[in-house]
Amino acid sequence: MSNYTQRVLDGLKERNGDQKEFIQAATEILTTLQPVIDRHPEYERAGLLERYVEPERAILFRVPWIDDQGQVQVNRGYRVQFNSAIGPYKGGLRLHPSVNLSIIKFLGLEQVLKNSLTGLPIGGGKGGSDFDPKGKSDNEVMRFCQSFMTELYRHIGKDVDVPAGDIGVGGREIGYLYGQYKRITGLYEGVLTGKGLTYGGSLARKEATGYGLCYLTQAMLKANGMDVPGSTVVISGSGNVAIYACEKITAMGGKVVAMSDSNGYVYDPDGIKLDVVKQLKEVERKRIKEYVSAVPTATYTEGCKGIWTIPCDIALPCATQNEIDEASAKALIANGVKAVGEGANMPSTLEATAAFQAAKVLFAPAKAANAGGVAVSALEMSQNSQRLSWTFEEVDARLKGIMEGIFAKIDAAAKEYATPGDYVAGANIAGFLKVAEAMMAQGAV
Ligand code: NDP
Numbered sequence: 001m002s003n004y005t006q007r008v009l010d011g012l013k014e015r016n017g018d019q020k021e022f023i024q025a026a027t028e029i030l031t032t033l034q035p036v037i038d039r040h041p042e043y044e045r046a047g048l049l050e051r052y053v054e055p056e057r058a059i060l061f062r063v064p065w066i067d068d069q070g071q072v073q074v075n076r077g078y079r080v081q082f083n084s085a086i087g088p089y090k091g092g093l094r095l096h097p098s099v100n101l102s103i104i105k106f107l108g109l110e111q112v113l114k115n116s117l118t119g120l121p122i123g124g125g126k127g128g129s130d131f132d133p134k135g136k137s138d139n140e141v142m143r144f145c146q147s148f149m150t151e152l153y154r155h156i157g158k159d160v161d162v163p164a165g166d167i168g169v170g171g172r173e174i175g176y177l178y179g180q181y182k183r184i185t186g187l188y189e190g191v192l193t194g195k196g197l198t199y200g201g202s203l204a205r206k207e208a209t210g211y212g213l214c215y216l217t218q219a220m221l222k223a224n225g226m227d228v229p230g231s232t233v234v235i236s237g238s239g240n241v242a243i244y245a246c247e248k249i250t251a252m253g254g255k256v257v258a259m260s261d262s263n264g265y266v267y268d269p270d271g272i273k274l275d276v277v278k279q280l281k282e283v284e285r286k287r288i289k290e291y292v293s294a295v296p297t298a299t300y301t302e303g304c305k306g307i308w309t310i311p312c313d314i315a316l317p318c319a320t321q322n323e324i325d326e327a328s329a330k331a332l333i334a335n336g337v338k339a340v341g342e343g344a345n346m347p348s349t350l351e352a353t354a355a356f357q358a359a360k361v362l363f364a365p366a367k368a369a370n371a372g373g374v375a376v377s378a379l380e381m382s383q384n385s386q387r388l389s390w391t392f393e394e395v396d397a398r399l400k401g402i403m404e405g406i407f408a409k410i411d412a413a414a415k416e417y418a419t420p421g422d423y424v425a426g427a428n429i430a431g432f433l434k435v436a437e438a439m440m441a442q443g444a445v
Contacts, residue, residue: 001030001031001034002034002037002038004037004043004044004049005030005031005033005034005037005049008030008049008050008053009026009027009030011050012026012053016102016105018102019101019102019105019106020102021102021103021105021106021321021322021346022101022102022103022105022106022109023102024106024346024349024350025106025109025110025346026053026106026109027350028350028353028424028428029109029110029113029428029432030049030053032418032422032424032425032428032429033049033428033429033432035417035418035425035429036417036429036432036433036436037049040436042440043436043440046439046440046444047444048436048439048440051439051444052083052112052432052435052436052439053109055080055081055082055083055105055108056081056082056083056084057080057081058078058079058080058081058101058104058105059078059079059080059081059127059155060076060077060078060101061076061077061078061151061152062074062076062077062151063075063076063077063129063131063144063147063148063151064147065140065143065144065146065147066143067140068137068139068140075129075130075131075144076129076130077127077128077129077148077151077152078099078101078104078127078128078129079125079126079127079152079155079156079161079163080101080104080105080108080125080126080127081108081123081125081155081161082105082108082109082111082112082123082124082125082126083112083123083124083435083439084123085123085435085438085439085442086115086116086121086122086123086434086435086438087115087120087121087122087123088122088123088157088158088159088160088161088162089123089124089125089160089161089162090111090115090122090123090124090125090161090162090163090164090193090374090377090378091107091108091111091115091124091125091126091127091163091164091374092107092126092127092128092163092164092165092166092169092373093126093127093128093129093163093164093165093166093169093173093177094107094126094127094128094129094166094167094168094169095128095129095131095132095133095167095168095169095173096128096130096132096167096168097130097131097132098130099128099129099130100130103321104126104127104128105126106321106345106346107126107166107345108124108125108126109124110124110345110346110366110367111124111125111126111367111374112124112431112435113367113427113428113431113432113435114366114367114368114370114371114374114431115371115374115378116430116431116432116434116435117367117368117371117406117409117410117427117430117431118371118374118375118378118402118406119402119405119406120375120378120379120402121378122162122374122378122381125161125163126166127152127163128166128168128169129144129148131144131148131168132168133168133173134168138172141172141173141176142176145173145176145177145180146176146179146180148177149176149177149180149181149184150180150184152177153180153181153184153185156181156191157189157191158189158190158191158381158384158385162190162191162192162193162377162381163177163191163192163193164192164193164194164373164374164377165194165240167239167320169194170194170240171194171196171206174192174193174194174195174196175195175196175199177192178191178192178195178199188200189384190380190381190384190385193205193377193378193380193381194206194377194380195380197389200380200383200384201380202376202377202379202380202383202389202390202395203389203390203391203392203395204376204392204395204396204399205373205376205377205380205395206240206244207244207247207248207396208244208372208373208375208376208377208395208399209240209241209244209245209343209370209372209373210240210241210242210243210244210245210246210247210248210318210343210372211244211245211247211248211372211396211399211400212369212370212371212372212373212375212376212399212402212403213241213245213248213316213318213341213342213343213369213370213372214228214245214248214249214252214341215248215372215399215400215403215404216341216364216368216369216371216372216403216404216406216407217249217314217316217339217341217364217369218252219403219404219407219408220339220341220362220364220407220423221314221338221339221362223407223411224362224421226338226339226362227253228249228252228253228254228314229252229253229254230253230254231253231254231255231312231313231314231338232254232255232257232311232312232313232314233249233254233255233256233257233312233313233314233315233316234256234257234258234307234308234310234312234314234315234316235249235256235258235259235272235316235317235318235343236259236260236265236304236307236308236316236317236318236319236323236344236347237259237260237261237317237318237319237320237343237344238259238260238261238277238280238281238288239261239281239318239319241318241343241344241370241373242259242316242318242319242343243274243277243278243281243282245316245318245343246259246272246274246277247274249314249316250271250272250274254314255271256271256272256274257269257271257272257310257312258272258307258310258312259272259277259288259291260288260304260307260319261281261287261288261319262304262319262320263287263288263289263302263303263304264288264289264300264301264302264303264304265288265300265301265303265304265306265307266288266289266291266292266298266299266300266301267298267299267300267301267310268291268295268297268298269297270297270298273294273295276291276294276295277291288300289302304319304323305323305325305328308324308328308329308331308332309328309331309335310335311335311336312332312335312337313336313337313338313339314337314338314339314340314341315332315337315339315340315341316340316341316342316343317340317342317343317344317347317348318343318344318347319344319347320344320345320347321344321345321346321347322346322347322348322349323344323347324340324347324348324349324352325349325351325352326349326351326352326355328352329348329351329352329353329355329356330355332356332361333355333356333359333361337361338361338362339361339362339363339364340356340361340362340363340364341364341369342363342364342365342366342369342370343366343369343370344366344370345366345370346366347366348363353365353424357422357424360421362421362423363423363424364407364423365423365424365427365428367427367428367431368406368407368410368423368426368427371402371403371406372399372402372403375398375399375402375403376395376398376399379395379398379399406427409426409430410423410426410427410430411423411426412426412430413425413426413427413429413430413433414426414429417429
């Protein structure tokens with residue numbers, strides 16, 4: 001690492017030492033950008049890296065709401081507007097008790113490069129709250145969302161910042177948020193994506209992240225002389241990304257044998273019955289362990305980590321950050337895993353990623369592999385601006401083209417700047433080059 005990069009990283013650690021997820025993401029990104037920094041000595045004088053790792057704006061706010069017992073509750077809301085060099089801020093809102101500034105900043109930093117990789121004109125941001133939607137009534141979720149938007153609305157807009165869903169934010173929450181935005185501003189505009197189909201949503205947005213993950217994983221396999229048909233697949237999580245990854249990889253000829261939630265995982269050697277999972281998760285909002293009541297030949301195991309000890313050819317972590325540690329990575333490698341496609345954001349620790357790469361496992365990092373969601377969100381923005389709705393097939397075809405385009409970019413960047421097949425470096429570099437060029441062109445802002 002050059003003196004310049006090291007200095008930026010050291011400064012970042014000094015100022016944000018307690019933000020471990022943010023430092024983890026920044027360390028990985030800055031380390032892999034070194035070949036670009038070497039070729040562009042002018043970046044140091046322009047303070048480019050210092051600007052790149054510092055959000056343009058981080059907004060923190062109080063979210064008071066009234067529970068069903070009439071008690072006032074208070075949560076903390078966040079919106080980090082990280083980088084608008086190539087377009088309005090764009091990135092999801094996460095509702096989960098673990099949410100803090102470190103997590104939102106790591107997600108925002110990643111989002112900048114992810115959005116750049118899509119080739120679409122969107123900058124990076126992220127937000128959310130430590131509110132836990134689990135166990136809350138619809139009315140409580142609505143009151144929370146209305147209060148959250150009552151502060152957020154003044155910071156966003158269709159050409160300013162366009163939030164979307166993430167963990168804990170699906171169609172229901174986007175609907176409540178959108179309703180409140182419209183009520184306060186009187187504007188019917190594409191200020192959020194992931195909207196319902198009756199009020200400006202895009203067909204295939206729900207499926208986009210999971211489908212996109214499979215398109216990119218397949219492109220990576222093919223480029224390395226392999227393919228999906230006949231593969232055994234393990235998918236963690238059973239939320240939006242996991243469900244549609246399961247649907248697409250199964251359609252491609254893979255067999256998914258395990259899925260999970262934050263309590264445990266189910267193993268179904270005959271292949272996961274996705275209709276059962278959808279009913280449990282999308283309709284009844286129940287736990288994954290109920291799967292075995294509908295499919296008695298399957299087994300349920302308490303705890304999440306064990307899912308990575310199940311032998312598979314393809315692993316698709318689609319739950320949350322740092323869910324694959326070094327021990328889990330080594331278990332997957334020992335069982336012969338050939339490819340890992342990250343559906344969740346930063347699901348592998350730095351040590352796990354290094355272990356996969358050392359073992360020559362094909363590894364598609366999140367910012368490339370899960371970019372399908374934000375890509376279709378950007379297509380939703382285009383449709384809203386045009387006041388048009390494209391067909392499912394049209395959106396899906398564009399999504400497939402975008403994901404294959406992303407793979408081509410990260411493959412080429414890995415070959416040109418790093419080591420062929422190092423898609424972690426390839427994704428960081430390909431994403432960064434466009435943002436860096438735009439930032440240089442716009443001066444020291
Ligand atoms: P959902 O809330 O729909 O689902 C999340 C799933 O992960 C649930 O099964 C949940 O289980 C599980 N999970 C959450 N936290 C933990 C934890 N700490 N330990 C173990 N399991 C956990 O979220 P999404 O599917 O939308 O998001 C999943 C991941 O994909 C996140 O990292 C998100 O940032 C990323 N992503 C999502 C995009 C999207 O379009 N939705 C786009 C790009 C990335 P439980 O129900 O028990 O909490």
